[in-house]
Amino acid sequence: MPKIQLDNLVKRYGDFEVLHGINLEMEENEFTVFVGPSGCGKSTTLRMIAGLETVSGGEIYIDGKPVSGLEPKARDLAMVFQDYALYPHMDVAQNMSFALRLQKAPKSEINAKVKDVAKMLGLTDFLHRKPGELSGGQRQRVAMGRALTRDSSTFLFDEPLSNLDAKLRGQMRAELALMRQQVQKNMIYVTHDQIEAMTLADRIVVMHGGYIQQQGTPAELYKRPVNKFVAGFLGSPPMNFLDAELADVDGKLVVKGSGFQIALPKECAHSLPAAAKGPVTMGIRPADLTYAPDASDDQSFHLQVVVSEYIGAQSVLICDCAGQKVEVELKSDTPIALGEQLRFEVNTDAIHLFDRETEAAL
Template sequence: MPKITFDQVAKSYGSVEVLPPFDLALDDGEFTVLVGPSGCGKSTTLRMLAGLETLSGGEIFFDEKPISKLEPKDRDLAMVFQDYALYPHMTIAKNMSFALRLARAPKSEIEEKVRRVAEMLNIAPLLDRKPAELSGGQRQRVAMGRALVRDAGTFLFDEPLSNLDAKLRGKMRAELAEMRDTIDKNMVYVTHDQVEAMTLGDRIVVMSDGLIQQQGTPEELFKSPVNKFVAGFIGSPSMNFIDGELVDDDGKTWVHGDGFKLPLDLDISARMNDVQTRAVTVGLRPSSLTTDISRGAPIELKVVVSEYLGAQSVLVTRCGGADVLVETQSTSPVRAGSVQTFGVLTNEIMIFDKASGLRL
């Protein structure tokens, strides 16, 4: 399995620059997730790696070997597409073995690999059927199986679960996570779903407008986002943002805003000493607000909507002109329209520059 390196890789369509020059290194045996909103360049990056798009600049290396001039079939890659891309006139067994038959592999080897992968994906009873006779989830397993039987060094996944309903997507996500732990291969996975990214990735690369915003483990991105975009994109429910102003009062640093005044912890206050701007954006995770006001700084919020989710509820509240999400236990129902006092865990407050969006 090669170490994959993007060296000043760029992509343009005519005069339109889709991906400015960027560097990225993917470690051997790593499950890397490229995540971001539609149009951020993640699928284009994957397609350049696969050889389905030409580079406008830079080079891609497998270990120390440049591969941008190689044909897709010569890159030791297998790809799973968003739309399954199965041959409708072939049985599942023939769909899965197509690449091996093109390579003229021995029949016994083909049958053994197809059987082994089909058993791993729980589709062994379906091998004699055709794609039209399968459900969406079964077709997606076949598409994955077709890639796996190739036994390539690197597997590429281009939003493979986006066509499935929510329940099936969750089931397939769990199966992918199990497969990741049993197959020691490079895997590069593209998605716009941050839940998939957080649950599957050894490392997540967050992209926006063709730029890599941040990369790291799921925990690093959740706890230490470098800017407002990453903080808002990673985590579910998403982070709350409220505009405010830094104020020094009574020997402490506070953040003031429409409808709130919150003290900053000493370590956060110390970081604010060198900050020139006073106009900031406060970032609060929904889990950073609690109904136990003894645990944090008090803040009054008007409850607009209470979304009951079973063991938990998500409250949509209002602070001045901003909506604020609060995660609570469902044991104590909260009535919509009421004004409630919550405790803010001040050690979990994040402060962002209002103009640039960078975390201070």
Template sequence: MVEVGISNVIKKYGAVDAIKGISASIKDGEFVVLVGPSGCGKSTLLRMIAGLEEISGGTISIGSKVVNDMPPKQRNIAMVFQNYALYPHMTVAQNMGFALRLARANKAEMDKRVREVAEILGLTEYLDRFPRALSGGQRQRVAMGRAIVRDPAVFLFDEPLSNLDAKLRTEMRTEIKALHLRLKATMIYVTHDQIEAMTMADRIIVMHDGLVEQIGTPLELYDEPVNKFVAGFLGSPPMNFLPARISGGKLLTDAGSDSVCIAEMPDQEDRDGLDVGIRPDKFEIADDGIPMRVNVVEPTGAEIQVVGDVDGRNMVVVFRDRLVFNHGDIARVRPVQNGFYLFDAKTGDRLPVA
């Protein structure tokens, strides 16, 4: 059983705290995605798990062993790098077999293992090529092959798809997921792309500014974000936010000189300083809704994306009906029943709606 335990981990670079105390436990065989905007510390955390960065505080354990002071090679991990990090002077086969060669594996066994893995990844015919003679997608596969050959307890992926084009990225996403089902190994995957996180993860760890914002399954995070950051980070197009207040049992937002009622909230006390969050697909047309000026209309076939603004605040609304909008129209929209979230505008924390 190989769990990965992260407990109060801190990373300091001089006076700068890159990671400010993170705890998480990753279960055996789980596919966990670390996601967050650039500079949030996700890659640093991954590199600390790999043993490529020192740990300034707290502990990281792999299996039952605390690995803080263990060099990478003793941690039983394999890592796939963003730029693949293939050895340019070695063939595909030599790249994939490098770890086994260092471990002084039997030559015949090594060849057999490399061939097996090349078969899985469809690399058999490229085994004698050098990396420079491969396409980006093939290099990516070799990098994964190099990790798989070692049969590690934990796979670490550092933004492995960010150098691929969109189509290949979608394909590789599925392939990595299939690989996970096949190998049943623990995998930790870093990305800044929330779609990768949503589609691949068993559980997502959302990071921001060196801290964990929320940990949960993709749908938990999507449906029940604990704060404005998580709500705004996951989902595409992202959630819309408008300043709001509760007054006389109504949730109100200001549009121009008018106050527009977003929803009836008869049981709530009056309060200011709220943000209302509404996902783009949770709107309906209503005569007394929020007046949104239409700027751009983007039909995708299945749906229509309407990009507009309310008092200069950008809004994106997605309709599945084929409604007709023109540039400059005022569209009156409001959230569907229970289709919105409330946040404290100062702290960003989510507030109960009912």
């Protein structure tokens, strides 16, 4: 039985519907990440699971029981908030033990639990500080600690790292991944950062405009996005999209646009529906374009370098392909000049084709 199930979940504010029937099943001890741009409904969904937002339609099941009529405290959840939501007037130990104290747990048990979690999160020296006396990273850890001291079956994370600076965020992401190995619980994590989603998730749920676009493992979503939105959202640098046309040339299936004509592999020709011929959007990730001066014309792009973004070992080149923008990655020590024409070979197995109108993958 799925641990948490969303059945046709709807949220309306007045006449304005923000979630249009979300269906989702999360297995026991799965780390599920809701990812999407601002306003896609991911936080609202999480808050509805938590019980902080009312349900306008549909039902939420935890352990097979409908919970949409229950108070948050009756749902056995722990939650980490975006702004940490620590109790400013309590010290770290009191913050972490608040839920247990409300449950009237024995003092020795509370102390032991707080000590354990504090040790795990490196908070032992700060137990008697107030949140106002902690740095951002420490507050973040206290928020985690408060969730961990409770033996809840489910942990909810609402963009827990988004208030940290870049360096600290990377560090905390790694700590989260480590914590994940030690704590086997249901975890639902909301973020707009696709890197957090890819690195942490067992299952990613991509949301957009109040709909689930696609769900699956990070690799599934990366390799087989169902539409242009998912393809463009996951992966960094993002996938290139080019206006193109699918056509038969000399008995071979090709995708051609201004400045390129690339032959598709045979398997691809079989799997595509016949009706697909005509205008399409071609998607290709920067990682699937390789600098290859000697590549053949029907396997490569001719690109003119417009901007070079030096990152370190790699540079991202923003190039022009007969009026369309294409980003590629290149080792930084490759000698190139701005304005130069370069040839990049396409990994033809990694070409994605999308319907120009519906943006669905073909």
